[in-house]
Amino acid sequence: MDEKDILARIDAFVGEERRLRERYQRDELDREEEHRRLERLEVALDQCWDLLRRRRARLEAGEDPGGAEVRPPDEVEGYLQ
Template sequence: MNDKSLLDHIHELVAEEKTLRAAQHTVSSQDRQRLESIERELDQTWDLLRQRRAREEFDENPDGAAERKVDDVESYLQ
């Protein structure tokens, strides 16, 4: 996956998240689960994009970046 496809995927997830949040007053439990899933997937995708960009910055192959487990990404300190 290249940077553009990662960014495209991020934009798709953000658009879906906005749609679900706009209907917050009528959100079903399934919608809440999907929102949580989107949040986790966004964190993973942003992490992968940051890894790729860091590798590029230090003249390493960005394709060597690997998606990390949700638990790893979610436990990062902000």
């Protein structure tokens, strides 16, 4: 997966998040169902952003960006910000 693919995934996830929130506001979704899907989207977005940052860091360091892999959710979600 290259940077373009990662950015396309981020864009797709953000679009889905917006659609879910709009449907939620119109009471078209079960609140519990929407909450679970939004949590999964947030994790997926965090994984994508983490991968993108690590690929760019590797590139800046003169390393192959392709060596960066998606980290597991528990690792990405455990970061302090």
